[in-house]
Amino acid sequence: MCSNRTTGETCPECNKRSLHLELYRMVTEQQNIGLMIGSKSGYRPLNSIMDVYIELYGQDLFLPGDATNWQVSFQPKTEHGRHFDLSLVNLPEGDKLIIVADITSTVLKIESINTQLEEASHNATHDQLTGLANRAYLLEYAMQTLREAERYLGRVAIFVLDIDNFKTINDTFGHDTGDIAIRWIAERLRQLCRDSDFIARQGGDEFCVIQKNIKALDDVTSLAEKLVHGLSDTISTRYGDIAISSSIGISVFPSDGPDINTLLVHTDKALYESKKNGRNCFQMYSKELNRQAVRKAAMVTNLYSAFDKNEFLLRYQPIHDVNGGGVVGLEAFVRWSPSVTPWSQHLLNGKSSSEISCDIFLHTVERMGRGLALLKQVVTIACRDLARWRKIPGHGNLTTSLNCSLRQLMDGEFQSTLDYCLLTNGLPHNAILIEVMPEEFDSENLKIRHSLDYLRSSQIPLVLDGFGCLRSSPLLLRQWKPDIVKMDMNSLDSEYGSAISSELIMDMVTMLRHLSGVPIHAGRVETGNQLSALCQGGCQIAQGFFLSKPMNAEQVTLFLKQHKTHAGFMI
Structure with a gap:
């Protein structure tokens, strides 16, 4: 067989010119299939869409150099393939050459020209291995996105990530395994990113994500944390399970650069730093943003560990009847006692207590998707403790208040957990009070209505928390x-200043009593003047450092043995 059959060059052995044949398909107005065969260097028929390289069976096709025109007729398919009758114009009359070509039915199926053009366009802008956008498309999209952001004063984040130790994977297990890892990362990125996020493969093991419409730093760090944790896993190969993780560099437009090329340079620097910091993490280019992001990332890492190590604790603050002086109940607060690390030492900043307030970490736990899991732990411990305290003489009516978000309250799993804990500990449903912030209510949300119906039908008291601030x-x-309205004295100070008058406090209590018709509960009472004004306004229950500090379970037991539950105040 001639070695130059597909090159279009003259073969020195046979001194004949061999042609590389191509099949062109044309769709006429009558929708008939017309086939033309021409050399690669020859003319291309108008509207030709796809070249199919004909594999000749059993022989080479040698055409004389002056045979520049051919006529082809299409013959039915046989078991050997499809036959084409070629009549070469300059050959002696009557001479024909029959070629058997292996053409799949897919090739010869009539399709719209637009469909094929779209496919060709997609192939030009997308990576063949993963189906993601390629670098050319990435740059085009990024330039357009940055122009829009500049016009509307928006911010855009550029994430560049690659697979940790990818060269080792390739060298040890081969490029096939490397391709498996690349496809796995691509698919996981599709799952982790929003529909509005743009994902591309720049080449090799490097990927890029463009995040638009950034409102706050949390939007960037939240996605970064999601990617770091979501891309850390094992993949199955014929060599067994292989650990996969990624390092990420991030830059933000416009603060980190005016154009995509500058941003990519800065992102690469951040990516390099993330690898220096131990891999499987992210690094932001901006120094200040990076310091904040690193602190939040460290908190997330330590919080994941806290669940495994049971580092969450409950603390209880007594709630007093301000008229009779007795104890009405307790409010449960979750605290975090982290392991001793440089990060925890920095966060505690030399404080005598080794516990971190829920105000600092609870929002992060929610963003991690672990808020419900933590609340279930709180409910379990709080019900167990309350059942034990109710057995202390004089405290059979003691209650415990739990803070809950509406999202958690709407979760059927939480409701089932609460019902189970009350039942197994022999507690009535009104022994647990649920506190919810008013800013989270939406009267049009049917799920919220059903959740509140659950509380009412179960006779679980609802405390509407945070009143006194302007947003309530x-x-x-x-x-x-609600069954109780709770005023936040700390919010009053923030809204009206620390020198808030006693008259304003009394007026606020009077107004809330008139509007709600239920008991008023004051939280975070810090001074005697506040307590006096609350009493004069008609506030019935209060808590705060001025009355009692938060305690652990053992301290609560001793406290209750020295105080009586006020029997005159019941929900």
């Missing part, structure tokens, strides 16, 4: 009819 609307009192 009196309309919510009439909409949801």
Whole structure:
């Protein structure tokens, strides 16, 4: 067989010119299939879409150099393939050459020209291995996105990530395994990113994600944390399971650069730093943003460990009847006692207590998707403790308040957990009070209505928390009819200044009593003047450092043995 059959060059052995044949398909107005064969260097028929290289069976096709035109007729398919009759114009009359070509039915199927053009366009802008956008498309998309962001004063984050130790994977297990890892990362990115995020493979093991419409730093760090944890896993190969992780560099437009090329340079620097920091992490280019992001990332890492090590604790603060002086109940607070690390030491900043307030870490736990898991732990421990304290003489009516978000309250799993814990500990449903912030209410949300119906039908008291700040609307009192309204004295100080007058406190209590018709509970009472004004305004229950500090379970037991539950105040 001639070695130059597909090159279009003259073969020195046979001194004949061999041609590389191509099959062109044309769709006429009558939708008939017309086939033309021409050399690679020859003319291309108008509207030709796809070249199919014909594999000749058993022989080479040698055409004389002056045979520049051919006529082809299409013959039915046989078991050997499809036959084409070629009539070469300059050959002696009557001479024909029959070629058997292996052409699949897919090739010869009539398709719209637009479909094929779209496929060709997609192939030009997308990576063949993963189906993601390629670098050319990435740059085009990025330039357009940055122009829009500049016009509307928006921010855009550029994430560049690669597979940790990818060269070792390739060298040890081969390029096939490397391709498996690349496809796995691509698919996981599709699952982790939003529909509005743009994902591309730049080449090799390097990927890029463009995040638009950034409102706050949390949007960037939240996605970064999600990617770091979501891309850390094992993949199955014929050599067994192989650990996979990724390092990420991030830059933000416009603070880190005015154009995509500058941003990519800065992102690469951040990626390099993330690898220096031990891999399987992310690094932001901006120094200040990076310091904040690193602190939040360290908190996330330590919080994951906290669940495994049971580092969460409950602390209880007594709630007093301000008129009779007795104890009405307790509010449970979750605290975090982290292991001793440089990060925890920095966060505690030399404080005598080794516990971290829930105000610092609870929002992060929610973003991690572990808020419900933590609340279930709190419910389990709080019900167990309350059942034990109710057995202390004089405290059979003691209650415990739990803080809960509406999202958690709407979760059927939480409701089942609460019902189970109350039942197994022999507690009535009104022994546990649920505190919810008013800003989270939406009267049009049917799930919220069903959740509140659950509380009412179960006779679990609802405490509407946080009143006194400007964002709390009196309309919510009439909409949801809580069992108790809680004023946050700390919020009052923030809204009106630390020198808030006693008259304003009394007026606020009087107004809330009139609008709600339920007991008023003051939280975070810090001074005697505040307590006096609350009493004069008609506030019935209060808690705060001025009355009692938060305690652990053992301290609560001793405290209750010295105080009596006030029998005159019941929900």
